[in-house]
Amino acid sequence: MVLRKRRRVLLPDAPAGDGRAAARQVDAVLMSAGFKLSGEALERLGGFADGIVIDLGAEILDVVRREVGDHVAHNAYFRDFPAGVPDTVEFWLDCVLDALGARTVEELMVGEAVNLLALPKYGRYQHDYTEMVAAHAAFLPSAGDRLTVLRLGGDARDEARELYFALAGSAVPLNEDDLVDLAFLAVHCAAGPQPAAIPVRENRAVVDRVRLAEGLPLLADTVTDVLRLACALSDGDVTLETPTRFHGLRRATRRGLLAALDAIVSAAPGKLGDVHAHREPWKRLGERLHPHEFPQWPYAQDVFAVARGDKRATSLAGRVEAAFAADDVPGALAVLSTAPGMLFRALDRLVRTAASADLVGGEGAMVDAVVAAVAEAAPRVSGRVLLGVREHLVNRPRALERRVFVNRKGGAHVRPEDRAPLPPEAVARLREILDDEVRGRLPIAGPVLVDPDILDVALPLSGKAAPSGFGVLPRGSESKVDAGLLRFFTYWRQAEEDTDYDLSALFFDAAWENGSWVSYTNLSDGGSVHSGDVTEAPEGASEFIDIDLAGTEAARIVPQVHIFNGEGFAEVAESFFGFMLREPAQEGLPFEPATVRMKSELRGGGRVALPLAFLRDADGSWRAKWLHLHLKGMPFANAVENSRVSTATLVRAVTDRAQTTVRTLLDLLPPDTVTVDDGTTPAVPVTYIGLERPDHLPEGSTAYTLDRLAALIPT
Template structure:
């Protein structure tokens, strides 16, 4: 586990675990470790990383072989973060130079194909039916040169002041850092991404005995931790019947989010006893929680077949759960009880019933207030009486919702589920009373302010002010330099270059990189894709249609020549395996100056690299927006379109894409700026590059060097820790 754990620590925290008490032996040559550390630092620079001063000093005091061992797993982790762990070839060897016009390119390939006796028959047959099948053209869709030949065709990258440099910081020993990572994941107040949940699963087996301060608030995380507790003979931590259902799914290697059905496995008698005892305890303490069973009644029936509750007649509460699931016992859910009150026109009564489920009450506030002319005070009073039992994440979500309700009628509503599938619809809801919105917003602000810690001296990097609060880890992709959906970040560079890499697992798979450009009204589309290799604004690197050893596509744009208001990069699955089926796939972008030259892919110019995962067949990672002053910024989407089973193209989904882009560009998100205005700080200053003398609370895009050792630091890697419990 150690190598995996060490890489996880570096990639998730940007800290390098360094062993303590490992002193150089007396026969080692003086300065050998320092020399190895400098070589290590130089190698990291090629990927856009470097060692902090403290880390360099610590490594220089270790044995040389220890430094080399640390470098052997840190370098691959750094390269993988930026996407430089694979070879990125381009179909057109000289890209972005010498990219042909699309029709000229196809005509040339057709001419060569018809001249070759081996390839001419298939192309001729295709043409006979009035269709040009590009896959019948000799050389289409497959590299015509080696990776090494492509490298030889490009000059070295010229260093520029704007190149990315990400600092890796000094960490404790592996076990200390591993436990710290476990506590961060287990104690997260926002749901984790799939890869984070998988990491927690491995860490829980090693650190389960470590108490998580404040408990495990997210139910999915709790199921993972509970599995480790059961494995060690402990009791699961549950307070709802659904907690037990999630745990059963986890024990069956199923879906703890309950989005997909789980096929429950046979369980040992001790495990069955533990689950049934937990169910009985929940129902005995609060029989009303039987109302949660109906939402998952089919899964409860299947689970009952594995747990055999009839063997334990003393646990009547557990038996009641399965009786409700089978319809033998009535236990209306909170939702049903609320709907019954609303159907009778008793909005105040519905709000009073919902007080037993505070989170549901707050998520229903918009609807209740719309249905409550004359009863607004009763609804707000009900919310105020239970606000202390609502999670900070829900409070922030409701506050963000209110930001987008003023004048919302007639605008586009964006819906994004937890898997990133995005759809839009016209907003037909009647407006809320502005006075009621103002009262509720002020109340939420005060409630959130009261839960935030004292910041002392608060130092904020201005570049982080427009980063959206991570109200769900699932609103962001997994990768490097990735920010939550709705975040805005500056784009400083002359050349903007997108890239996608994929490696198929079993089937021939064709991913296509495209860029859709729209005007200020989200209209007049133009695009770069395999069907349009060149425009005035830029170039496409060429279509690759098969990736058994991995393949890359690029789009190069000169921002000075782009006259559109929006640039929307997209990745389409034209054929083959999906984003969750391929061996590996990721998207990213680079920024360069015009004179830098270099290879199509240069790790140290990568600003963002995000794994492509999701249920759709079209990925929309982000949108680039040109401001009125001509400056560009990026707004993060992390969305998917369902798309077709095959043959997805930018031309076919441009209308849907433009609606999604409009929905998220015009949506307001709670960001770091909002939270810093609420934090109780003795003093607030903007980061100017110089570290204050004493401890501070620092919020920024990355941890700077020189901060006091007792400082609290919040960066995108742990920004969720600012979300109050």
């Protein structure tokens, strides 16, 4: 876990020996996968006996190969890809003629069309992996290939505790895989020292599961916190996005949950109003907890009475809606001022409504009151919310035509921007309040040294804005693309039923028009080539697309993975997407791990995945825009040509938005405190912000790298 997340190698206490030659061999194999041991790690590894070195090297190699997708055999349908890919129609006709040798035309027909899936030669590998490898020339390494350094870690317990503190104390919600890792670490760390704060309630639920078992005080302080904990105890969804099937609970566990509920409601009866947001889960949980068996906790029984409708409790949100419905802006503001987070999330609506009231009254008193309330509440609002509202206010005056809505699973839809504009003066005053508050909370001290490649990386205001993987940046980030050849790849392995994923790419001009594509229905277009359609994956299957960035006429490239039929992204045994940057002269196999720049797990509930887009600027340079989005798609037969318009609309709306990036935070600092890293060693300790920690930092420096980016977000 530490190697995967921190790129640190943990070495055990083991008998000394002279394993230097074996360590160099391990390092050479790692380099072929695009990784390398640091000098310190290589020296320490070489101090063990040969057998230990080889065993440890195999473990390290297994982890990093999985990180970049090199743990599976990537076969291409067309053996010689990117050479030897035929014309699409000619290939289809060849498949039909091949099938006619054993079948009648009628057997191949579906209505008036030929069913490609019924053709024996179509969609199924005609050669094995060994034959494909033999058909390709050796890979020629290049100076531009990726080389990720693996550094020596410390004591395993210390590393685990540090990682636990980072995950549990994260200021942003974690993605699904990180929650699983936190649950594992909590078993070992939740009874010991804790982070100063665990602000994300989903994280609290994961930690509280262990604390409850250990008889320690719970971190829960709302009734919804207890519901999340109950979901964790049943191995369910602590985000409450999907229903949890509650397990039968031991009496001691039931007592712990009910006692926590009773203490929360007795201290603040108004928190009963939160029950309405999750009435059905509360009803199901009540069937497992049997609160009537515990008369000593009457306030806990009230929770379930509200869920059943036997007891009335007005939620804060209900009081706000009632005030807005009555055009009572002062009333809505008064209620929202008691809940700073809700006030900030309702700020746009509040300012619009207040501006309308001021127009009627002929003065600006109501907008002034809203601004004053925001200034008073700002110190009590989390940094993540402050930055999210700031990003919203930056985009509001930009006259964007569309609004983008993205849920926690990456599902997205677009609607026209039909809200009234906000008063420019109010927006300016609000932004100043937010900037001052964020500036005062930044965890950055002393001189700052920054890697220019991280400036346009978006701050992960939610960990769910990016899936797990290698080289994955948060949604909205931008990164330079500097290579002659861009190669997409996807891999999937079905679990139970035949499953067909289709890798495709859309091409647009700078105005997001004139869309063409490369997919199984169009194997080549303008120098871009598809590796061929694979229609089932019992042993795993791969598809590739090659794009000559210098030769393409497109200005916008959007790769996609479509589910044609079979299991969804969350149902298959394994699935991922990535891209490589390489030069045509390098030859080699379709998949070469040293050229992989990004590999991400495919997750989400939709049937079409949009991992990222590639944008060409006026000077001809290319950059990647990270999306991590999903379209709902159709239950069957999703195809790139059928989603051109919706894809262009969505991706354009995302790329038009201004994002909160590392640059945003650094712009809040005095300019003379920020220096761009040029590779020279600073004279004094610095705060370094970059993709990876360099070797030239003086002792005492603090580094914020990609794995610690969330730590830059003020608490």
